[in-house]
Amino acid sequence: MAEAAIPSSESAVDLESLAADVVALAMKAGATDAEAxxxxxxxxxxxxxxxxxxxxxxxxxxxxxxxxxxxxxSASTSTSDLTADGIRQxxxxxxxxxxxxxxxxxxxxxxxxxxxSLKGDLHLFYDDVYSLxxxxxxxxxxxxxxxxxxxxxxxxxxxxGSFDAATGRMVLANSRGFVGGYRTSYAGVxxxxxxxxxxxxxxxxxxxxxxxSFAHLESPEAVGEEAARRTLRRLGARRVPTQRVPIVFAxxxxxxxxxxxxxxxxxxxxxxxxxxLAGRLGTKIAATNLTIVDDNTMMLPTGAGxxxxxPFDGEGLPSQRTVVVEEGVLRNYLLNTYTARKLGMKSxxxxxxxxxxTPGIGRGNLYLEPxxxxxxxxxxxLSAGFYVTSLMGxxxxxxxxxxxxxxxxxxxxxxQLTHAVEEVTIAGNLAEMLMxxxxxxxxxxxxxxxxxxxxxxxxxxVAGAEESSY
Amino acid sequence: xxxxxxxxxxxxxxxxxxxxxxxxxLLERCLGExxxxxxxxxxxxxxxxxxxxxxxDEQIVKSASQGTSAGCGIRVLAGxxxxxxxxxxxxxxxxxxxxxxxxxxxxxxxxxxxxxxxEAPNADLYPVPLGGYDLDLAARLELILRADRAARAFDNRVxxxxxxxxxxxxxxxxxxxxxxxxxxxxxLCRLNVFVIAKDGAITTKGSAGGGGRAGLxxxxxxxxxxxxxxxxxxxxxxxLGAVPAPAGEMEVVLGPGWPGILLHEAVGHGLEADFNRKxxxxxxxxxxxxxxxxxxxxxxxxxxAGRRGSLNVDDEGSPTQETVLIEGGILKGYLSDKLxxxxxxxxxxxxxxxxxxxxxPMPRMTNTYMLAGDDDPADILRSVKHGLYAVNFGGxxxxxxxxxxxxxxxxxxxxxxxxxxxxxxxxxxxxxGPEALKHVSMVGHDLKLDEGIGTCGKDGQxxxxxxxxxxxxxxxxxxxxxxx
Numbered sequence: 045m046a047e048a049a050i051p052s053s054e055s056a057v058d059l060e061s062l063a064a065d066v067v068a069l070a071m072k073a074g075a076t077d078a079e080a081x082x083x084x085x086x087x088x089x090x091x092x093x094x095x096x097x098x099x100x101x102x103x104x105x106x107x108x109x110x111x112x113x114x115x116x117x118s119a120s121t122s123t124s125d126l127t128a129d130g131i132r133q134x135x136x137x138x139x140x141x142x143x144x145x146x147x148x149x150x151x152x153x154x155x156x157x158x159x160x161s162l163k164g165d166l167h168l169f170y171d172d173v174y175s176l177x178x179x180x181x182x183x184x185x186x187x188x189x190x191x192x193x194x195x196x197x198x199x200x201x202x203x204x205g206s207f208d209a210a211t212g213r214m215v216l217a218n219s220r221g222f223v224g225g226y227r228t229s230y231a232g233v234x235x236x237x238x239x240x241x242x243x244x245x246x247x248x249x250x251x252x253x254x255x256x257s258f259a260h261l262e263s264p265e266a267v268g269e270e271a272a273r274r275t276l277r278r279l280g281a282r283r284v285p286t287q288r289v290p291i292v293f294a295x296x297x298x299x300x301x302x303x304x305x306x307x308x309x310x311x312x313x314x315x316x317x318x319x320x321l322a323g324r325l326g327t328k329i330a331a332t333n334l335t336i337v338d339d340n341t342m343m344l345p346t347g348a349g350x351x352x353x354x355p356f357d358g359e360g361l362p363s364q365r366t367v368v369v370e371e372g373v374l375r376n377y378l379l380n381t382y383t384a385r386k387l388g389m390k391s392x393x394x395x396x397x398x399x400x401x402t403p404g405i406g407r408g409n410l411y412l413e414p415x416x417x418x419x420x421x422x423x424x425x426l427s428a429g430f431y432v433t434s435l436m437g438x439x440x441x442x443x444x445x446x447x448x449x450x451x452x453x454x455x456x457x458x459x460q461l462t463h464a465v466e467e468v469t470i471a472g473n474l475a476e477m478l479m480x481x482x483x484x485x486x487x488x489x490x491x492x493x494x495x496x497x498x499x500x501x502x503x504x505x506v507a508g509a510e511e512s513s514y
Numbered sequence: 515x516x517x518x519x520x521x522x523x524x525x526x527x528x529x530x531x532x533x534x535x536x537x538x539x540l541l542e543r544c545l546g547e548x549x550x551x552x553x554x555x556x557x558x559x560x561x562x563x564x565x566x567x568x569x570x571d572e573q574i575v576k577s578a579s580q581g582t583s584a585g586c587g588i589r590v591l592a593g594x595x596x597x598x599x600x601x602x603x604x605x606x607x608x609x610x611x612x613x614x615x616x617x618x619x620x621x622x623x624x625x626x627x628x629x630x631x632x633e634a635p636n637a638d639l640y641p642v643p644l645g646g647y648d649l650d651l652a653a654r655l656e657l658i659l660r661a662d663r664a665a666r667a668f669d670n671r672v673x674x675x676x677x678x679x680x681x682x683x684x685x686x687x688x689x690x691x692x693x694x695x696x697x698x699x700x701x702l703c704r705l706n707v708f709v710i711a712k713d714g715a716i717t718t719k720g721s722a723g724g725g726g727r728a729g730l731x732x733x734x735x736x737x738x739x740x741x742x743x744x745x746x747x748x749x750x751x752x753x754l755g756a757v758p759a760p761a762g763e764m765e766v767v768l769g770p771g772w773p774g775i776l777l778h779e780a781v782g783h784g785l786e787a788d789f790n791r792k793x794x795x796x797x798x799x800x801x802x803x804x805x806x807x808x809x810x811x812x813x814x815x816x817x818x819a820g821r822r823g824s825l826n827v828d829d830e831g832s833p834t835q836e837t838v839l840i841e842g843g844i845l846k847g848y849l850s851d852k853l854x855x856x857x858x859x860x861x862x863x864x865x866x867x868x869x870x871x872x873x874x875p876m877p878r879m880t881n882t883y884m885l886a887g888d889d890d891p892a893d894i895l896r897s898v899k900h901g902l903y904a905v906n907f908g909g910x911x912x913x914x915x916x917x918x919x920x921x922x923x924x925x926x927x928x929x930x931x932x933x934x935x936x937x938x939x940x941x942x943x944x945x946x947g948p949e950a951l952k953h954v955s956m957v958g959h960d961l962k963l964d965e966g967i968g969t970c971g972k973d974g975q976x977x978x979x980x981x982x983x984x985x986x987x988x989x990x991x992x993x994x995x996x997x998x
Contacts, residue, residue: 467944
């Protein structure tokens, strides 16, 4: 593409002043406290399928959100109309809504002394994500797909290769004196090839690389080849009989388990008692070798800030590192100001903030600390087991801990990966699964904000062909 | 099924023209610019959305929020290629710039002229209730407060109740280089109740919701605040006594209504034309072949009055319709948008949908359901020696390419010797799309549509949908419990 997105004249506008002005307007309208957030972003994406450009998208947008307090009552509004008229409606609307809500003794902004922002450059933004010229961006997508298609003659079709780039800016200001903002950038390359076996059965898988800097991306060829390897290993997949065997979660699926632990340890689930971890603080909830950390300050080996790194959270509190589980003991809940007050605790600076609504709880860089075994060593130890490489569905109940999901992967026999497996489920209960982690891999790698090494969990049920006899 | 109302929905042209200073001349200029590099087709999608949400939690009205957004997406098609750009600034300069950006998907001299616009009258499936969306907040608060009271009163083991109400009004205007010109006002609301129950050391959850493209008067009967609250509370209390779900292949009876999510996952997605055009679906090439038992007929119907998945026009401006997907077990057709119908030479079924002006339209479902059969639901249950009766579900997912799909039961019971016995804990069911419906051996006469809670995700885009089904029996499908 010959032309970049409009270098928006608005980005010249000082978004921090805009946010502060909106807060001042709300206070003038009678709010006892106010908080404004401005988000601005642009995106580029291209998908090349079977060698031809399939879609090409390029654009940008902005939004403004306001939260007002009228004593212990609160309400929020958002708009994409940043004109004086739009802002007037945003403020008036919030004040009107504030009059229909009721007093919540725990509502309110954090205390003034709590605000802050990490000092120094966290390396969250690299302007090189847009450094490629249009035709080169298309070429990156094409290279990823071409590499995947070239690996094996059984790869006969494709959902394409893609290249994406995006930048964003977030600004937060409130009536207690906090004003802060930061920019972020993203670049990604991916491929999704299809393979067909002799019986005509098709399989699809994919792989990707993403980074804050274009310079930190893996090559399109590496991504395409890995995508092809992952698709090919699914060929010949079959079901297995229903049975109980050790499950080995590959890192790309183990991370979803860590995400479930985060959700269960989040303040909103905890104060409601709506979590299998509620009331378990300070007690052993997992195998002794298991340590889970949420670190919003982490820097990657490349020198860039982590995917979940930020200078401050969604309420303007400085980012921090929180140990969630330490050697099997639940050490901290993940809290924003509201949930901390509900529990009589201190915020762990995990507030997340969209444009509208009250702050939620968001993770930073969430990971399980690595162990010492390679994934090969974990597999080699099993006479029979199921190595899971992808999960399907939403069968995770944080309240009861019940866990039941569709799974795809490879069967383990006598310490070796054998045939592909599909159309089976794996089931257990998270509370028991955490205690039954019997091996942790050394292969922790941050490909996104949530990361885990390979995990082995015992005692789960694989449901497939035939009904269980137990 | 319901018949669309005859009176046409009023044109929204004036709304966009007055509110955003758009003119017909500007639309033509933008389309001309969009085709300036040789594209075959271009369209403009203007969208203006207002959304409101209210929540009661711990008997306190804790939250109220409102949001507005507006923007325009501009798409250019050139062969199989799509160029797309959007802007939330509707000034002529920005619109023309976006058109120029999208145009570059093609390269060459302009070859397609912009046709004069013709606006066909729309169906009027969801007359916006008079004054209903001028937001009488008190009436809306009353709904969630009533739900809160009813859920608390259901059982003293109910320890937490949250009720929320949300609604949006979406106005769209579509102008295309082929002369298509359409507009629509799309209301959508939803009432949700979420309950936590506790008994000793056991804690469970239950939820229920309902809604649609209709006014507040829809919240009566099973969709009344009390009806939904009781349903949520009942589900949570039931789970307090649930036993582990069985594991493995067995007979499964699915109750009527929301369990129709089976159809959405097992066949619906696999029949979206884009996957079949690219030959990436497990259903590719199966038109005319048997993909289900002869008792199975499945349709996708966007023309049902007031339903969550219904639309007067799709997001490309084409009228929606009732499309037969499977008839008597035979695969009949795909769900298609303009691009796929042009490239595949198949009919455009009015299935082009998008999440917002920032998104490229794709073939999507509307309300997908199985037609009623002849069996008595009681006979269906009686016919099962040993199996599972699943009446409520959470979400589902499908791998289009290998056809494997899952959907997660949130309320299910064991069936022993034809009788419903113990409730079981959450379990995921898994099957293979082109095979699963071949095992449908009985179809009830009790077709029911869901209460209006479905949201479907595809390529990161969410759109509201409906599902429905009578009671059916699957002779085998895999139940993913722990089996102990």
